[in-house]
Amino acid sequence: MQANLPIPWLLLAALLLYPITGIAGLLAKRKSNWGRWLFPAGAIGAAVLGMVPVCRVLATGVPIDLQLPWTLPVGSFHLGLDPLSAWFAIPVLLVSALSALYGTGYMRSSEGRSGIGLHRLCFQLLAGGMLLVLLARDGFLFLMAWEIMSMAAFFLVVFDHEEDSVRKAGWIYLAATHLGTAFLFALFILMAVTTGSTDLSPAQFAAAPFAGIAFILAIIGFGSKAGFFGLHVWLPEAHPAAPSHVSGLMSGVMIKTGIYGILRILMLYTDWQAWWGWLLLGIGIVSGLGGVLFALLQHDLKRILAYHSVENIGIIALGMGVGVLGSTEQLPLVALLGFSGALLHVLNHALFKTALFMGAGSVVHACGTRQIEQMGGLAKKMPFTAALSTVAAIAICGLPPLNGFASEFLIYSAAGQGLLHGETLTPLLFAVLSIVALAAIGGLACFCFAKVIGIVFLGEPRSTQAAQAHEVEPIMISPLFLIVAACIGLGLFSFLLVPILGNIAATLTPGRISEPSFTLIPYLVPIGVVGIGLWLLLGATVLLRRRFLRGKIKSSAPTWDCGYSQPSARMQYTGSSFVQPLQSTFEPLLKTTIEGQPPQGIFPEPTELETETPDPVMARGYEPLFRRAADLFGRFRAIQNGRVQLYVAYIAVVLLAVLLWSVR
């Protein structure tokens, strides 16, 4: 224990470095170099400090437990770092550091503004809050950390609060996060009441009653943060509104704390029921398909990416659902593969989604708009951003040889094992459902990212801003480059993570799997080997092509447009036309509004076309609901009329009533 002593202190140092550098950033002069560089330095320093204990816990599997003095009457300052927390801490630490680095460049033009100090503070608080959420081993502390994280994210989202749409997005986020937190309060009160303490150690939950209710509360409370379809409405609002490094951190990492919460609850209540698995599987399928379908129909680059977060959270939930079902069906291999796939996808999505948001941020920075119909041809103006974003897009589509494929392959394999070893209907059913859902999600994701890359980066510029775009500065490219390199590396060498994944999955399904790391190897090693082979083959075909072209005449000409020699940028396919076949086929589901007149007459006047696909849950669920609630509560306006005398009278009446009630 003596030798281990510095390790927990490194963790605490990382945890404290965030608020300290944040406050220093708040106090620093707006345009000072000091304030500018303290911002990434704090996050990078915390990542360096924090990765030591995280790696140690992951490598050894021995958790860190830390009980510190606490002066509040409830709860305790109980911190812990087990492999599950440590796994989620990797994206928190690393992505925060890289996002801060990117943000330094991204925010340069905003440095004179009054909110910059608060922005720097809240960014560090968000990162530190997420870390504390993962470390908290006490319900009360957990909720405090949760609120620090959620509120910091709110202030980050409303950085451009002069814009109406940003304020609206901020309110939607705030309402969503607090509604979610309300369920979490209920959950933690239930847990405290049934176990008799606010401590979150597994021992106390062995036979805790109301596990089903706790699970439902966790699904709603944590699911609203994770962005399960139905509870996702804040994502497509908040992610576009926030500065891009914040969107990346929120979408790539913060929503994963919801997944972490559900996994933690699964770890505490070990008496799983089959319907938990079916629920997670159903949520996964609906979120995955819903997310990608609505992503396809959007025109706002960051909104598209926000919907893809819903999709990927769906894939993660699907993996977890298969894991739970495998466990309840006594199919340990299915459980192991399902959970490992979900966990690996958590890390993978954190990487490629952050990369895509960084790429999108650079594009938005260069074009001054988020509308993809105004973009085009950026691959020539911004070659590095374009190339790196393209690789990240291939990764998010789950295509080999990148990391997205590795994690999806694990979930596919889990379903496949269900097919092979299930003697009853249940394994067959969940296996077939997951394979079909994953295939459909994958195909539609390819559709969507062909649109994103094709319309944004390829072709000819569709607006003057896009034509005049420039590549962003190196400080915004280098974090993107590092993340994409990680995506490529993880696509090949994810088998190195096998012992860690097996360990965590085994702690989730206690006592069910012997030799977890050994059983995972036959699934991830071939992916790595074939991946390397595919890269070599790709290199070989590129050389072959060069060889064939050597010494030949290579000439340039305008794009062939059926003999028309003056094609203009406006004649290109647009994002809306690209998805039109899908839109018309799934019209009853998507309810896209199309407004506009086709050109008429021999000499047609200019005309316009407008298509919009509103979020179905928002437009047909929450908006009417909240409007009705506002109407209802509006009736009580009469008693709040601003006269102080009347308010004093209310107080007097209430006091009198309380007095009468107590002497009764």
Next chain:
Amino acid sequence: MNVAVLHLLAALLLAPLFPGVINRVKARFAGRQGAPLFQLYFDLAKLLKKGAVFSTTSTWLFRAGSAGVLATSLAALVFVPAWGCPSLIHFQGDFILFAYLLGLGRFLTMLAALDTGSAFEGMGASREAFFSALAEPALLLGLAVLAGFSHSLSLQGIYLSIPGVPLPALFFLLVAFGIIFLAENARIPVDDPNTHLELTMIHEVMVLDHSGPDLALIEYAGALRLWATGLLVVGLLPIRTELPLLDLADAIFLLFAWAVVVGVVESSMARLRINRVPLLLGVAFVLSVLSLFWRVK
């Protein structure tokens, strides 16, 4: 192992003959003499000797596209068994990798098409993306059903134990895979490779701007894809000889028989209206679902 290498060599050499057979059958149906069976070989040789014209709009993605498509087709071919003849590489779950490799090739083709900025190629890419997104679940479900019957998650294991699969399920899957084959390889009734109008094409329109060696690589990759996906169809016939070499010969013979069938199908029907194609792919999916019921019993 040696037979697997032999299969790979046979595929690399004979794949361009496949479209030749289809076209010859179509020509005979139309009462024409038709192009030589080896026309694609001549075309490839000619294209490889030529220079290339690149659109001024295009970037490195356009140039990488053709090499990438060939690489993915080659990689996918490695996993496909010819009847009982083993595949070169096999592991648990390789049928998923196979489908995703074809997906990667499609994705790169779509990007290369969009890179030209042409409205026609954008239209082709859009249709290809949509139809393949519909075909993918049907294909993977069909393979998953077969995996359940054969108790193996590799294409080799799946296709080795085809004779043990109930006949009705095989029949449904044969039709489903046949439809997927036609969609995947841009054949009638999904797409018409010989149409004269860019507006009605899917796959051919995406490669309008490719020329010279680039076009050769893409055409060759297309032939390899016909071979690989064709083997998935003919492998469903529940006959095996226990001799890998004989199986290989049988599979290749049947592959060309399948080319004749495709030629007959293409001659006897017209291309579907674009908005009817999702229905056809829906049929393939439903047939895959139906085959599942024999697994439940």
